[in-house]
Amino acid sequence: MARRPIYLDYAATSPVHPEALAAMLPYFSERFGNPSSIYGIARQARQAVDDARERIASWLGCRPADLIFTSGGTESDNTAIKGVAFAARATGNHLVTTAIEHHAVLHTCDYLEKFGFEVTYVPVDSDGLVSPDAIAAALTDRTILVSVMLANNEVGTVQPIREIAALLRAQPRRIWLHTDAVQAPGDLDLDVDALGVDLLSLSGHKFGGPKGVGLLYVRRGAPFQPQQYGGSQERNRRAGTENVPAIVGMAAALDVVMRERETVRPRIVRLRDRLIDGVLQCIPNARLNGHRTLRLANNASFSFEGVDGESLLMALDLAGVAASSGSACTSASLEPSHVLTAMGLPSEVARGSLRLTLGPDTTDDDIQTVLDLLPTIVARLRSALVEA
Amino acid sequence: MARRPIYLDYAATSPVHPEALAAMLPYFSERFGNPSSIYGIARQARQAVDDARERIASWLGCRPADLIFTSGGTESDNTAIKGVAFAARATGNHLVTTAIEHHAVLHTCDYLEKFGFEVTYVPVDSDGLVSPDAIAAALTDRTILVSVMLANNEVGTVQPIREIAALLRAQPRRIWLHTDAVQAPGDLDLDVDALGVDLLSLSGHKFGGPKGVGLLYVRRGAPFQPQQYGGSQERNRRAGTENVPAIVGMAAALDVVMRERETVRPRIVRLRDRLIDGVLQCIPNARLNGHRTLRLANNASFSFEGVDGESLLMALDLAGVAASSGSACTSASLEPSHVLTAMGLPSEVARGSLRLTLGPDTTDDDIQTVLDLLPTIVARLRSALVEA
Numbered sequence: 053m054a055r056r057p058i059y060l061d062y063a064a065t066s067p068v069h070p071e072a073l074a075a076m077l078p079y080f081s082e083r084f085g086n087p088s089s090i091y092g093i094a095r096q097a098r099q100a101v102d103d104a105r106e107r108i109a110s111w112l113g114c115r116p117a118d119l120i121f122t123s124g125g126t127e128s129d130n131t132a133i134k135g136v137a138f139a140a141r142a143t144g145n146h147l148v149t150t151a152i153e154h155h156a157v158l159h160t161c162d163y164l165e166k167f168g169f170e171v172t173y174v175p176v177d178s179d180g181l182v183s184p185d186a187i188a189a190a191l192t193d194r195t196i197l198v199s200v201m202l203a204n205n206e207v208g209t210v211q212p213i214r215e216i217a218a219l220l221r222a223q224p225r226r227i228w229l230h231t232d233a234v235q236a237p238g239d240l241d242l243d244v245d246a247l248g249v250d251l252l253s254l255s256g257h258k259f260g261g262p263k264g265v266g267l268l269y270v271r272r273g274a275p276f277q278p279q280q281y282g283g284s285q286e287r288n289r290r291a292g293t294e295n296v297p298a299i300v301g302m303a304a305a306l307d308v309v310m311r312e313r314e315t316v317r318p319r320i321v322r323l324r325d326r327l328i329d330g331v332l333q334c335i336p337n338a339r340l341n342g343h344r345t346l347r348l349a350n351n352a353s354f355s356f357e358g359v360d361g362e363s364l365l366m367a368l369d370l371a372g373v374a375a376s377s378g379s380a381c382t383s384a385s386l387e388p389s390h391v392l393t394a395m396g397l398p399s400e401v402a403r404g405s406l407r408l409t410l411g412p413d414t415t416d417d418d419i420q421t422v423l424d425l426l427p428t429i430v431a432r433l434r435s436a437l438v439e440a
Numbered sequence: 441m442a443r444r445p446i447y448l449d450y451a452a453t454s455p456v457h458p459e460a461l462a463a464m465l466p467y468f469s470e471r472f473g474n475p476s477s478i479y480g481i482a483r484q485a486r487q488a489v490d491d492a493r494e495r496i497a498s499w500l501g502c503r504p505a506d507l508i509f510t511s512g513g514t515e516s517d518n519t520a521i522k523g524v525a526f527a528a529r530a531t532g533n534h535l536v537t538t539a540i541e542h543h544a545v546l547h548t549c550d551y552l553e554k555f556g557f558e559v560t561y562v563p564v565d566s567d568g569l570v571s572p573d574a575i576a577a578a579l580t581d582r583t584i585l586v587s588v589m590l591a592n593n594e595v596g597t598v599q600p601i602r603e604i605a606a607l608l609r610a611q612p613r614r615i616w617l618h619t620d621a622v623q624a625p626g627d628l629d630l631d632v633d634a635l636g637v638d639l640l641s642l643s644g645h646k647f648g649g650p651k652g653v654g655l656l657y658v659r660r661g662a663p664f665q666p667q668q669y670g671g672s673q674e675r676n677r678r679a680g681t682e683n684v685p686a687i688v689g690m691a692a693a694l695d696v697v698m699r700e701r702e703t704v705r706p707r708i709v710r711l712r713d714r715l716i717d718g719v720l721q722c723i724p725n726a727r728l729n730g731h732r733t734l735r736l737a738n739n740a741s742f743s744f745e746g747v748d749g750e751s752l753l754m755a756l757d758l759a760g761v762a763a764s765s766g767s768a769c770t771s772a773s774l775e776p777s778h779v780l781t782a783m784g785l786p787s788e789v790a791r792g793s794l795r796l797t798l799g800p801d802t803t804d805d806d807i808q809t810v811l812d813l814l815p816t817i818v819a820r821l822r823s824a825l826v827e828a
Contacts, residue, residue, distance in 0.1 A: 057480060064482075065474040065681060073468050080461050080650060086453040090753055091762040092445060094452075123511030123652065126670040126680035156670030156679060163669050257681060262468060264511065264652045264683030279667065281551050282514040282544030291544060292514035293453065293645060295652030298686075365478055374479040 057372045058418045062258075062350055062411035063205055063235060064376055068301060069260035075304035076262065079297035087294050088283065097296045104303035111310050112252070113243040114269055120286050121299050124266040125234040125255030129156035129199075131268055131279040131290070132230045132251040136197045137164050139275035140228070144194035147171045150182050150211075151394035152204055154232055158390075161199075170194075179343040180209035180395050184216050195227050196275075202233040202240060202247070206378045206391040206407060207342030208351025210240065217248025228274055234258050238309035238412075239317060239349040250274045256298060260412075261305035265298035309412075316412050321349045323419050324410055328352050330423040335430050341392060341405060350410040355397060358434045359404035367429045373422060376407045445760045446806045450646075450738055450799035451593055451623060452764055456689060457648035463692035464650065467685035475682050476671065485684045492691035499698050500640070501631040502657055508674050509687050512654040513622040513643030517544035517587075519656055519667040519678070520618045520639040524585045525552050527663035528616070532582035535559045538570050538589070538599075539782035542620055545587050546778075558582075567731040568597035568783050572604050583615050584663075590621040590628060590635070594766045594779040594795060595730030596739025598628065605636025616662055622646050626697035626800075627705060627737040638662045644686060648800075649693035653686035697800075704800050709737045711807050712798055716740050718811040723818050729780060729793065738798040743785060746822045747792035755817045761810060764795045 068076075085094030087101050102116070109116040122128045137147060149161055151173045161171040172190040176182050182200055191198075198220060203210045213231055220227045230251035236242060237259035244252055251274060256265040270276050270289070282291030309316075331354055332338055341353040356364070361377040368375050378389040392402035408422065456464075473482030475489050490504070497504040510516045525535060537549055539561045549559040560578040564570050570588055579586075586608060591598045601619055608615045618639035624630060625647035632640055639662060644653040658664050658677075670679030697704075719742055720726055729741035744752070749765040756763050766777040780790035796810065 059481070061474070061477060061479075061482075064477050065472060067470075067472040068468040070469075080456040081458075082455075084453060084455040085762070086449070089449060089452050089762070089764060090750075091449075091757040093447070093762065094449075123515070123683070124680045127511070127668055129670065130668040130679075154670065156668075159669035159679070255681075262683075262685065263681055264686050280515055280518040280544075281547035282517065282542065291518075291547070292512045293643075293651055295511070295650075297650065298652050362478075369479040374473070374477070374481065376477060 055372055055421070057374060058421060059374045060408040060410060060414065060418070060422070061374050061376045063407065063409035065257045065263065066260050066411055068262050069305050069308050071308055072261055072301040072305040076297040076301040079300055087296060088285065097294075100296055100300050101294050104299045107303045108267065108306055111242055111306055112269055113245050115272065117287065118269055118272060120268045120270060120290050121294060122266040122268055122290060123264055123295070125154075125232065125253050125258070126156040127279065128253035128255070128266045128268040129154065129232055130160050132253060132270070133157065133160045133197065133199055134164065134279060135270070135276045136228050136230070136251065136274065137169055139277040140196040144196040145169050146192050146194040147197050147199065148174060148187060148190045148195055149199040150174045150176060150201070152176050152180055152182075152391045153199065153201055154205055154234070157199055157201070157232055176394055178396050179346075180204055180207045180341070180391065181343055181346065182211050182216075184212055184219055187216050188219050191223065191227065193225070197228045197230060199230040199232070202231045203235045203348045204342065204391060205235050206389055207353045207395070208235075208348035209342040210346045210348060213247050213249060221248065235348055237306060238313055244269055244271070256302035256305065259305055259309050261302035262298045265295050265302045267302070312412070317349050320410050320412070320414065323414055323416065324350060324352050327408060327410075327419050327422065330419070331426060334423065334427045339401070341395070341397075352408045352410070354406045355392070355401045356404040356406065356430050357401050358437055359430055360433065360437065361403050361405050363433050364404070364406055364429065367433065368425070371425050371429070373425065376409070377405050378407060443760055443809070445762060446809060447762045448796040448798060448802065448806070448810070449762050449764045451795065451797035453645050453651065454648050454799055456650050457693050457696050459696055460649055460689040460693040464685040464689040467688055475684060476673065485682075488684055488688050489682050492687045495691050496655065496694055499630055499694055500657055501633050503660065505675065506657055506660060508656045508658060508678050509682060510654040510656055510678060511652055511683070513542075513620070513641050513646070514544040515667065516641035516643070516654045516656040517542065517620055518548050520641060520658070521545065521548045521585065521587055522552065522667060523658070523664045524616050524618070524639065524662065525557055527665040528584040532584040533557050534580050534582040535585050535587065536562060536575060536578045536583055537587040538562045538564060540564050540568055540570075540592055540779045541587065541589055542593055542622070545589070545620055564782055566784050567734075568592055568595045568729070568779065569731055569734065570599050570604075572600055572607055575604050576607050579611065579615065581613070585616045585618060587618040587620070590619045591623045591736050592730065592779060593623050594777055595741045595783070596736040597730040598734045598736065601635050601637060609636065623736055625694060626701055632657055632659070644690035644693065647693055647697050649690035650686045653683050653690045655690070700800070705737050708798050708800070708802065711802055711804065712738060712740050715796060715798075715807050715810065718807070719814060722811065722815045727789070729783070729785075740796045740798070742794045743780070743789045744792040744794065744818050745789050746825055747818055748821065748825065749791050749793050751821050752792070752794055752817065755821065756813070759813050759817070761813065764797070765793050766795060
C-alpha cells in the first residue's frame with residue numbers, strides 16, 4: 053500500500069517521543085551505573101532519577117518523595133490498592149470502586165476478596181459516568197479506600213473525581229482515594245491537590261514514554277505497604293534496581309505532553325469531533341459510546357449494530373488503519389467489553405464496538421481517510437452478516 | 441584524569457551490550473505496537489516477544505510457555521516465592537532458604553511470615569557454602585519450597601544446587617526448588633533440567649541486557665499465583681503491557697553471553713585469578729571472601745582488616761576505579777553485610793570489604809592498575825585509622 057499506515061490506537065500504546073528516546077539513550081551505555089552505587093557513573097544515574105522525580109513532581113504538584121517509580125500502570129494500580137488495603141486493614145475491610153475500571157483495578161479487588169476484603173462495584177449510567185451520590189451511598193463505616201479512574205480507557209468518559217474527593221473529605225473518618233489516571237496525561241490536569249486524590253497511577257508508554265515504567269503517587273500519611281520486597285530503593289516502598297533509562301524517558305515524555313498541551317489538545321479535539329460527527333452522520337445505526345462532552349480529548353468510541361467488531365478491526369487493518377475494539381489488554385478475549393456491558397449495551401451491540409484514539413501525530417488526512425473507508429466497510433460487513 | 445575509568449562492578453549492573461541495544465531500538469519507535477493488539481505493528485511486537493521467549497527457552501532447556509517476563513530479578517524472586525507459598529498453602533506453610541540470599545528473597549520471606557508461613561534460614565560455612573545436608577536437616581513434613589541462590593552476589597560462592605535438587609527429588613512428597621540465578625549468565629550453565637530446579641530468576645541488566653526486565657522460569661505443574669493482576673498477558677501469570685524493547689534486549693544479551701562464553705569466560709577467570717593472587721600477595725592481612733574455586737568466574741571479594749570499606753571505595757572512585765563493598769542494593773546501609781556476617785566474619789573485618797567484579801570488557805591493564813593502586817590505598821587508610 054502506498055499510503056502510510058494510520059495509527060489510531062494511542063490509548064493502547066504510543067511510540068516513544070524522539071525527545072524521550074534521546075534523553076534515554078545515554079543511560080543504556082556510557083551512563084549505565086546502578087543508582088545505588090557510590091562512584092561516578094552511578095552518581096550520574098542517581099542524579100538522573102532524582103531529576104526525573106523532581107520534574108514529574110512539579111507537574112503533579114506534589115513532593116518528589118511522594119512518587120514511586122514502578123514497572124507500569126498495572127503495577128501502580130496493584131500496589132496502590134493492595135498497599136492501602138493491607139496497611140489499613142485494622143481500620144476496615146471495605147473497598148469501593150466502579151464497574152468500568154481497568155482490569156488492573158478490578159482483578160486486584162478480586163484478589164483482595166480472597167483475603168477477607170469486601171468490594172462494592174458502583175454502577176455507571178449509559179454514558180459511562182460514575183455518580184458521586186452512588187459513591188456516597190456505597191460507603192460504610194468499614195470503607196478504607198475508593199478507587200475511581202480519572203477517565204475511562206475504552207469509552208473516554210471523564211469521571212467527576214473532584215466531587216468524589218470532596219465528598220470523601222466530608223466523611224467523619226478518613227477514606228483514601230485512588231485514581232487510575234493512565235489515560236489522562238496530555239489532556240487532563242494532573243495536580244493531585246486540585247484533583248483531591250491520595251494515590252494516582254500513571255503509565256509511561258501511554259503518553260510517549262517507554263513501556264516498562266510507571267508511576268504511583270502516594271500522599272504523605274496515606275497507609276502503604278510495598279508489593280515487592282528486596283533492596284531499599286524508592287525509600288523502601290518498591291525494591292529493585294531503578295529502571296534509569298525508562299524513568300528518564302517517562303519524565304521527558306511528560307515534559308513534552310504538558311508543555312505542548314495548549315497547542316496539541318485543541319487540534320486533537322477538533323479532529324476527534326470531526327471524526328465523531330462524520331461517523332454519526334454517514335453511518336446508519338452508529339452509536340457514540342461514552343459521554344459526548346465529558347470525554348477524553350483523543351477518544352472516539354462507537355458501536356455499530358449488526359457488525360462483528362473483530363471483522364471490523366481486520367478490515368481496517370487490511371486498509372492500513374490500526375484501531376481497537378476496546379482495551380488492548382483484553383483484545384484476545386471473546387467476551388463483550390465489561391465497560392460497554394456496565395453502560396447497559398446489549399452484548400450484540402457491544403460486540404460491534406470500535407475505539408479510535410488519536411495522538412499528536414494524527415492528521416486531517418488520517419481522519420478523512422477513515423471517514424472515507426468506514427461507511428463502506430460497515431455496510432459490507434452488515435450485508436455479509438445478513439446474507440449469512 | 442587521562443586514564444579511562446575502570447569499571448569493576450559488573451555484579452551491580454552492566455552496560456547494555458551494543459548488539460542488545462541495536463535489537464531494542466526499532467521497538468521504541470517504528471515497531472512500538474502493543475503486543476495485545478491485532479494490527480500490523482502490534483503483530484510485529486508480538487512476534488518479537490515470542491521470538492525472544494523461544495530463544496531464551498532454548499538456552500534454559502525449557503518450554504517457551506514456562507517463562508514469565510518480569511520487571512527484574514527482584515520481581516522474579518518475589519513472584520516465585522510468594523507464588524509457590526500462597527498457591528501451595530494447603531499442603532504446607534514451611535519454607536527453607538539460606539542466610540546469604542539476596543534481600544529480594546530474604547525480605548519476601550519476612551513478608552510471608554506475617555501470613556503464617558514459617559521460614560528456616562540455613563547457615564553457611566566460612567566460605568559461604570550451603571551444605572545439602574543442612575538443607576535436608578531443615579525439611580519438615582510441612583515444607584513446600586526451598587530457595588537457594590545459584591551463586592552469591594557478594595562473595596561469588598557457587599552453591600551445590602544439583603545436589604540440593606537431587607535430595608529434594610528423593611523426598612516422599614514434592615518440595616519445590618527455586619534458585620536466584622541472577623549472577624549466573626555468562627558463567628554457569630542455566631539448563632533448568634540439568635540444575636534440577638523448578639523456578640529460576642534472572643535479571644536482564646546483570647548480563648548486558650537493559651534494566652527494568654527480568655525473567656522467571658516456572659516448571660509446568662509447579663504451584664503458582666501471580667503477584668500482579670490485570671490483563672491476561674503472560675498467560676494470566678503477569679499482568680501489564682509487555683516491555684517489548686527490554687524483552688528483545690534481554691534475549692539478545694543472553695544470546696551474546698552464551699555464544700561468547702567459551703572464549704570470554706576463561707579470560708575473565710585468568711584476570712580474576714591474577715587479581716586475587718596479586719591482592720593476597722601484596723597486601724598484608726587481606727582475606728579472600730568466598731570459596732577459592734567454587735566461585736563465580738568474575739568475582740573477587742576481599743576483606744582488609746583495619747580498613748573502612750566506604751573510605752576504600754571513595755579512594756578507589758577518586759582514582760577512577762568503580763567498585764563495591766558488597767551488593768549495590770544495600771550500599772546505602774551502614775550495617776555490615778549479612779552475607780559476610782553469616783560467614784562468621786567479625787563485623788570490624790566485614791566493614792573492610794571490597795567486591796571487584798569483572799566483565800567482558802575488563803583488560804589486563806585494568807587489573808594491573810588496580811594491583812598498583814590498592815596496596816598503597818589500603819596502607820594509607822590503615823595508617824590513618826591508627827593515627828585517628
